[in-house]
Amino acid sequence: MENSRFKIHFLPNDVTVEIEEGKTVLDASYKGDLFINALCGGDGTCGKCKVILQSGREQVIPSSHISEEEAKKGYVLACKTIIENDLEVFIPEESRLDKSQILVGHFPQFSGSQAAVSPGIEQFKHSPLVNKYYFELPPPTMDDNMADFERLCQNISSKTKIPSEKLTINFSVLKQLPALLRSCNWNITVTLGSRGSLFEIIEVQAGDVSAHNYGVAVDVGTTTVVAHLINLSTMETIDAEATYNSQIRYGDDYIQRIMYASQNNAMEMMQEMLTEDINHLISTLVKRNSLNIHDVNAIVCAGNTVMTHFLLGLDPTNIRKEPYLPAANFVAPIRASEIGVRINNHGLLYTMPCVGAYVGGDISSGVLSIRLDTTEALSLLIDIGTNGEIVLGNKDWLVCCSASAGPSFEGSGIACGMRAAKGAIEKITILPDFEVAYKTIGNVPPTGICGSGLLECLANLVRSGVIDRTGNFQKGINTKRLRSTDDGQEFLLVDRKETAKDKDIVITQADIQNLIRSKAAIYSAISTLLESMGMDVESIEQVYLAGGFGNYLDTRSAITIGMLPDISISKVHFVGNTSIIGAKMTLFSTEAHEVAKEIGAKMTYIDLMSNNKYMEEYVSANFLPHTNIEKFPSVAEELAVK
């Protein structure tokens, strides 16, 4: 017997989804393409996916995540609500994932301006990975009777300076070549794609259509997928689009997703989710700009090692098992259609090379984007997304590691934490009288606090003396904001009357410890990299902060809490989404793609988990800013520590 099917009506979106009995409200929301926050991947532990049942269920029972008060209003966890009848479900703002808040990269800077694309792009000459050339071939005669393919190669070779022996042709293109050449009087456009050391003729078209050549650069993040559409003839970024990674439903963390995929034989499903996310982005970009998808000939994807594996359909199982091995770090370009990515049927897909299990193509892309590999100055690249990867080096050497910073800077595991979305507090100050000033994203009443706000909040709590250097609330602080609950002490940031959801925004003792652990992980990773090279903080000449977090980060606060070492603020640069910038540089330049490969091969990965020095450093860094205040002289002065 077939299961019954029910209708779930979602508000405020006004979307109705039909789904079979036994599925959850979270499943239904995905089916309706509605993104509900479910950090834990739907196992009921994070409590972020609260929705309100407006009709269809008699009574809601309180639980560890649902207070009595909430239960009265109909709050339930979407992931734990099994569908047994038709429902009307309201998704409150704090549970929504809003695509408009995803950082799509330095897109506005790019349009029409070649120079502004990236600090590194000017170093490469314009030679897109896939290029189009127009030819008026001399028609053959009895005295000039070279075969069609060889005639074509000779002309390509003389125009592009690519030696004939490096030219290959897609076999199906070769089959159509004789008829095509004669149908258009030997006037043709050739699409030439770079495939490692060879170049493939991926298409031959009648007449001059050489101006119609587009590419897509994609940042395949664990949380978000961002795509930029590029005109490969002009190097112009035409448009950008972002979406949440559909795999989110199987875990916020990629380790959870590997486990889910292994246990449920769902590798192909994981791949399909990513390719469909990418297809959706591309088709949106192509339609919005009235292009033909046939003219999209190349796609470059930058992602961490696990995302790159899922995208290519490679098994990532061994990444999470000692000795933590990827199937491959570098995969040569493939036909996009081979993995179900829809661009030109013969179009090519490139992935940025990975370094190891925990440092992926997003990081080699980042190193490329700022040309860390050619810089004289000793530099540090810190990319804080769902994971925190750090690279130290210069033109002579590069070492890297991945810090288990945890998801607290993304708002996970924090009582009032949330992603950097509308209504999130992104800047916050605690005044001398312990009053609080703040600014939200979108300047609307606050619903929670995001990573940059949390970090600044922590710095201000220690500056104002509300907490001590261990992170504990000080005794004898004269403010009603500091209060006790059943779970311990908490500090009130925003009164419920000012908030969007009529609920106090607080920071708890547990939140503070979580944040300290996260910042300690990053700091001790930096120290370990320096120590491994026999260097110290004074050696660092430049710090590049990348990723969504980096864009809003208050550098001084990051030093005050001891996430960054005590360096001059003037050395710190925000470089945005370097993952997508590197991917775009690669699209623009075959040479850049070669350099990315060299970068991937050149970087030395240092495993922190098996490193004693790291564990020591980590323990010492579980202080504000550090057990040894002498390492942070400017903070000692700021906090007037004797």
Next chain:
Amino acid sequence: MENSRFKIHFLPNDVTVEIEEGKTVLDASYKGDLFINALCGGDGTCGKCKVILQSGREQVIPSSHISEEEAKKGYVLACKTIIENDLEVFIPEESRLDKSQILVGHFPQFSGSQAAVSPGIEQFKHSPLVNKYYFELPPPTMDDNMADFERLCQNISSKTKIPSEKLTINFSVLKQLPALLRSCNWNITVTLGSRGSLFEIIEVQAGDVSAHNYGVAVDVGTTTVVAHLINLSTMETIDAEATYNSQIRYGDDYIQRIMYASQNNAMEMMQEMLTEDINHLISTLVKRNSLNIHDVNAIVCAGNTVMTHFLLGLDPTNIRKEPYLPAANFVAPIRASEIGVRINNHGLLYTMPCVGAYVGGDISSGVLSIRLDTTEALSLLIDIGTNGEIVLGNKDWLVCCSASAGPSFEGSGIACGMRAAKGAIEKITILPDFEVAYKTIGNVPPTGICGSGLLECLANLVRSGVIDRTGNFQKGINTKRLRSTDDGQEFLLVDRKETAKDKDIVITQADIQNLIRSKAAIYSAISTLLESMGMDVESIEQVYLAGGFGNYLDTRSAITIGMLPDISISKVHFVGNTSIIGAKMTLFSTEAHEVAKEIGAKMTYIDLMSNNKYMEEYVSANFLPHTNIEKFPSVAEELAVK
């Protein structure tokens, strides 16, 4: 309404074919996999496809090809006999194509003996196009944590000395790699295929199966397809098999087949016929030697330009239209499965490079097999098959051409001509009293005369004075063998009483003129090549005769009639099926494959049809041996010409 279907019972094979009304008896024979000689491709002009209706038809009407006497016996042309009811058909011996007579190459010489394979093979080191290597990879540890693919490449590179950056992997193999490596404790066999400048990992198998590596060399002739099965580990030729090219039914000549395919939109069908012929040969070889087809990893095909096009599915239409252009002369290796050839699913198919429309991969293969490209001595390679191709040169240069010798040396267009099959007269002498001594293939009563017999017959007719140097029968010859018919004079070679089919074997005035035209074409092609290089006959140091014809040819007779120039017989070498020998050398050696490409690119094609010198020479050569007897001093002496 559906057409009625009838049963055609073929004798002596005892094969019954069911076929719809309106088809011909020739169609039915193909359906039953019975090869009936139909040189003209079934348009009723050659008269070779005679069969005897034993029941099912009341009366047979005589025609230009069927004499009154034959009509009484029930003889009809299979290609012109429309099926309207059940029939019993006897295929007389002279109309049968017998597979056992196809020259499969110097196969017996090869077995187990590396040195005897070919005069050129010793120059190359053993490095098969597809090779297998066994590895016991060091299992990874935390200190040796290279990714799976990179670990594999590093080990391959260190064993084979192929640089890592030249290694690629079949994407589907990469997907299975992590699980496979761990399933067999990192002990694996890698199959590595040469793809131009790169090497592809086409398979990875558990354990040591490196000894199971086979390849097939194929001579794709216009008339016959010959395959040799090779053990790629030992270089041993295991077995050989041959069949008729199934395309024969659409014309003996490849130009007819191009026309048929163009006019009937039958390119794909033509390709399928060839691939099925090859599949049939491979599957026979594999079964007979108890191998697994999965272990056949490479196939090298040598064929003329048109056969190579049909095989690859490339359109050969422009080959027969001025300025006579192939789609491509060199096609990089493809996966055999791409064109429907069944070996290992990831196995590679290589074609020998062509030079131009009328000089193909069989000839570059031939040049490779005797290393004409490295020889000091000025040499001539003459390959007479269905077409006659000639190469002149040495290590410094190579020129080539294709002579329109016509099919008379294959027995076509000759009253009693036949292919070199059982019962064909292959040696013949005319004694001083005009009596005739002969030897047949298989030492059975004769049914006709094949190329080598025709050539010797012509030489003996002129030596004995039966014909003069214009080819006309002399007056006053005292023998009953010379007699007149309605169609002119003829010379009786074998009386009907001695023959297998109770029919006189004769040579007619028209036959003699046909043969003279054919030999003149070859001679004038040689002269034109020499003249184009400013050389003469005396310059020739070596002559290599290749092809089925060459194997039985009486060199002296070939000089007497003026097919070969007047050179010392000691300079002439029979080299057999050089097309398949070159293909085998290529299978054995990646380097030989590179050399074949260089040979293909190096050869200069000289078009005879647009060459005035050739036309002059051709007219002068329409004599026995030549208008200018001074060019043939030894023949002048032999014939005592003053």
